[in-house]
Amino acid sequence: MHKALYRSYRPQNFEDVVGQEHIIRTLKNQIENNNVGHAYLFSGTRGTGKTSTAKIFARAVNCENSVDQEPCNECEVCRDILNDNVMDVVEIDAASNNSVDDIRELRESVKYSPAKAKYKVYIIDEVHMLSQGAFNALLKTLEEPPSYVIFILATTEPHKIPATILSRCQRFDFKRVTVKDMTTRMQRICDEENIEVEEKALNLIARNSQGALRDALSILDQCISFSDNKIEYKDAVELLGTVNIEQLFEMAQSIIDQDTKKSLHILNEFVVWGKDIRNLINDLIDHFRNLMVCKVSTELDEIISLPEETIKQLKEQSKIVDINDLIRILNILSETQDNMKTSSNPRVLAEVTIMKTAQPMFDESKEALIKRIENLEKTIESGNITINTRENHISNNEIVIEEEEPKEIVYENVKSEDVKLIESSWQKIRQKIKEDKVNKQMPVYFLLGDVSGFNVYNNNLYIIYGHGFEFAKKRLSNPETISYIEQMIRETINRSFSIKIILESEVKDIELEIKNDKMDKGEELLKSIVNEDILEIKDNEEKQE
Template identity: 80%
Template sequence: MHKALYRAYRPQTFKDVVGQEHIIRTLKNQIDNDNIGHAYLFSGTRGTGKTSTAKIFARAVNCLNSVNLEPCNECEVCKDILNDSIMDVVEIDAASNNSVDDIRELRENVKYSPTKSKYKVYIIDEVHMLSQGAFNALLKTLEEPPSYIIFILATTEPHKIPATILSRCQRFDFKRVTVKDMMLRMKNICEEEEIEAEDKALNLIARNSQGALRDALSILDQCISFGDNKVLYKDAVELLGTVNVEQLFKMSQNIIDQNTKESLQDLNEFVIWGKDIKQLINDLIDHFRNLMVCKVSNELDEIISLPEEIIDKFKLQSKKVDTNDLIRILNILSVTQDTMKTASNPRVLAEVTMMKIAQPMFDESKEALIKRIENLEKVIESGSIKIVSSKEEVITADNNTIEQEEVIYEEVKSEDVKLIEASWKNILQKIKKDKKMPIYALLSEVRSFNVHANMLYIVFDDNFSFAKSKLSSVDTIQYIENVVREILNRSFSIKIVLKSEVNNIELEIKEESKDKGEEILKNIVSETILEIKDSIHENQE
């Protein structure tokens, strides 16, 4: 019968314990100086070695042939403790033995001296599960224990333990095991088991174990079975439901480039492949966190636990995004991470999140406002805004004809239009879901859009004049506006127009001349930017 790796490779001596050198050193010094305490509290996240260390300590203080303060695991006492055939070391699960009566029974047994060993050791696991009455019953024993008694209390939630209990224990906090230490341990196990393992796979397993070595070994066990005694990166990705690192870089770059369409397409692909959306959000948070670290620090070995070639890719990508934008993206993703726990439709929430982080216009935060200003400055600098003049004949009061120059403001396809185009399928799907089939059928023929002053113009070809008349009723327009607002989380007024009418809806700015109009427009935009920046500066102060 197969024995789980975390059981087969449970630490048997102090030197086998991974990542807790500060605790092991103190415990060994206490044994060496005969300065052993009567009560210890081992706290820390699951899988970090609390119970294993407690059992090793129980053997070490009672070993008959200790070498270098380690239990020999060969003497009669060590073997009896390992085989659970001695009454002097008692392990209690507080989760199922948490009543006052259970602790009273323990107090009665404490009175009896050890049978074979020097110390009688009580290991109480998950001690925070004890009832208040049980804690009160334990308190008396902790205050005045016999000289031969050692209590080791283990917990993942020390904040739930009464202060009266904490004050009577020596507390040892077990750290999360580092990715580096976990990888080394898994490599050694794989070598001993004669299993071929890719470093990338072990790194992924370690990172997803969140500091719990026991979890890492459980995942490694699964990968070994899945890969027929081989641990491959692609298999680890499949088992963990995570996103391939190359896919993450592609998706994050689309977000940085504000490419909403591609970002939503990436999300759709992850859903099709059965990836967990919650895990995807977690992976994105880790990814953008690593980018932020690359922006502010050059010493990355301890901060980012990844292979060197992956860190190089992070450094390269971090140069393409500013810190302010990273903060904005991480804030939005963190809110989504919390909301996702109770979301009835995680996919829709994730899609809205993709649109928010890829399009600052949907975010009202200070960081988003700064990003929008930067985008506007780039548009002006690039020359995407241009002024076109046209002449119109006007009849004066004295019947004279004069030519009046009017200035028309033109813009390359705006971000609003790009957004509508990227979201149009979702809008149509919502209309179809609402069973508004005539509206769905007509709007499916739409080929272009225009947006000005928060008015969304839905443009039909000229041979669809009947569609315009059918869709232009007040109720229908209001319904479409509501659907757009629901999908985009933004309000637009809507007007149905034909292609031949598009020229008449462009913004007209009447100025004295082409050159004068361009100059005034740029001045207005620049002054607005300065006013917004000043406002942000004042708020920061």
């Protein structure tokens, strides 16, 4: 039967523990100075060596032939502890032994002196799973334990442990194991197992294990089974469902080049191969984060845990993108990462995200606006601006301004504050109608959910429907219904409007009426001003005569 790598290569002495030098040094000093504590708390994420260190410590304090405070693993006590043949070292899983009775039983066994060893060591794993009553039962024993007892509590969630327990323990926080340390450890294991492996593959495995060496060894075990004693980078990519590093650079380049078509094509390939889109978004965040680090720092060894070859590629790619654009892209990707957790259609969400990152025109952020201005400035500097006289269009990297004959001035339709108010309050207005139990106007509530737009002029609120919604216009144009909607709007936003229901096909006629009305009023105002001037001139002339 195959034995998992993380079990076969479980640390047997302090020297084998990876990435926790600060803890190992302290524990060895305590053993050397005969200053061993009675209670320890080992906390940290999974797979960082908490339980392994506890077992090594249990042997080290009891070893008959200890050298440099390391357990010899050869003496009778060490061998018995390794083989679980001694009652003096007890490992308890608090996840399944978390009741008051379990801890009371432990308290009873504490009273008896060690049978073989110098110390009785109790290792309580996942201690945060104990019930409140069990914690209370443990408290008295922790407070006044016999001199020959050592408690080692291990947990991934120290915040769940009562303060009264914490205050009675020496706390050691286990760090996440760095990518570099994990890669070194896995390389040594592969050498011992006579397995050929690419450095890029080990790096990918280490990065995907998120600081947990045990997870890394489990993935490595899978790769060994998959690749028949030769682990290549592509095999690790296949097993992990991640993005190939070359594919990642290509995707990032297409985003930087604002090539939406190519970006979406790469995304589609990713989906076709059955990969998890969430992995793609996560990897893109890491990639653009690394590009940002390359822009602001030259000392990258501790900040970017990647092979030198990949770091060199990152440095080159970072030269062609500015920091403002990186911040804009990272903001979009981070928002998508959060939205992915609740999205029912992650592919569409990812496609919209890619379009936003590759095309600043689809993004309304400050950074996107700056990018659009930069693009415009570059185009102007290049001189690629021509003027024709037939029709308007925009081509790639070239602004073409063409005029129609006869010339016509077109005014941009800017939303008024009233329109913005209605748009932002529309759902509240509909909700008020929905909650109206007296008039019971649910058909009105549903019909108002299909509105395509609004306009406001002279205190008239135009509610606009698209093609095919003539029935909605007919249903809502009833005077009683109009009055009801006006009332709901007035009660919700404290503003009075006269409602008019129109279709999109009628918008141009309404706009023409508004335009003519404005012109008529303008002419009246102009005439009044001119007439007043004329009258004033006449008065002055009469006075002079």
